[in-house]
Amino acid sequence: MKEEHYITPDPWEGLRAFTAARIALGRTGAAMPLREVLQFRLAHAHARDAVFSSLDIPLFRQQPWEVNVLHSEAGDRTVYLQRPDKGRKLHPSSAAALKAANADVAVIVADGLSATAVNRHAIPLIERLLPMLQSQGISCAPIQLVQQGRVAIGDEIGKLLQAKISLMLIGERPGLSSPDSLGAYLTFNPQPGITDEARNCISNIRPEGLPYDIAAAKISYLLREALRLRLTGVMLKDNYTAALE
Known part of the structure; x- marks a missing residue:
């Protein structure tokens, strides 16, 4: 039976x-x-x-954007998981390779806790986001692809690039129903030492969660407002839906 x-x-x-x-x-x-x-x-x-997945670096290099590959101080996945502090800092050789871009936004892509999410969803999101930013006159530095990176590593990268805002796209902690959820973190005036209340977060970016088009429009809106108000975090309210009405 x-x-x-x-x-x-x-x-x-x-x-x-x-x-x-x-x-x-x-x-x-x-x-x-x-x-x-x-x-x-x-x-x-x-x-x-x-x-334990890895970034598909060749896939990102095939895209029509300039991509720089960087690495955190975590030498491998084991160190990354056991020493979160090392995932928040650039390896000295990567830091030395960065030059000031003086752009409005530094777009940073890091594996985080799910490179699977980044490999699947970061490119479709960026494809929708960049034209939106261009139409609004918001300039972007070359895309920085970070291996073994955590959210806070975007602060150091944004500071070195002298960007007004860092936009971190990162693989979120896998859930038992969502192993490929992508998150986006926005930080105005990025620099080492910033804490999470100074960031805005958009999570669960994937077709089964927040679709690419809506996520890109929401990020574009928040970036525009962050540049206008010169802040992010708890003081920057996500009124994106109200703005459409």
Whole structure:
């Protein structure tokens, strides 16, 4: 007899059509159905794979933008995971290679905790974002691609490039239903030592979450407002939806 005949349905089962979250799994006696146990283990494996994935540097170099490849002080993935502080600082050789660009925005792409997310979603997002910024007269420095990087490394990069704002696109911590979620962090007047209340964050950028077009428009709006008000973080409110009405 098939397993389905032994599963007691959950009253919330109809809500599963509206979310990827693990709800209304049903039960077999006092246990989870075997199918759900196996799917959980598969999702956990995907999340682990995302944490240990690598940036597809050739893919980014194939794009029509200028890309500089940088590295943090974390020499490999093990060091990156065990020493978060090293992922927040540029390797001296990478820092020495950066020259002032005097642009409005420094676009920085880092692997973070899911290079899978960056490889899948950063390029489609940038393809939509750059024309928006260009149409608004917002200048961008060459794109900086950072291996073993964390959010705060964008502060050092933005300072060295002498950009007004750093825009960090980074792989977020994988979830069991979203191993490929991309995040965007905006920081006005970037420099080492800035803390997170001075940033704006847009998370879960991916087709199953916040679509590329909406994410690009929201980032464009926040960048424009940040340049106008000369600030980011808790003082910069995301009124993007209201602005469209």
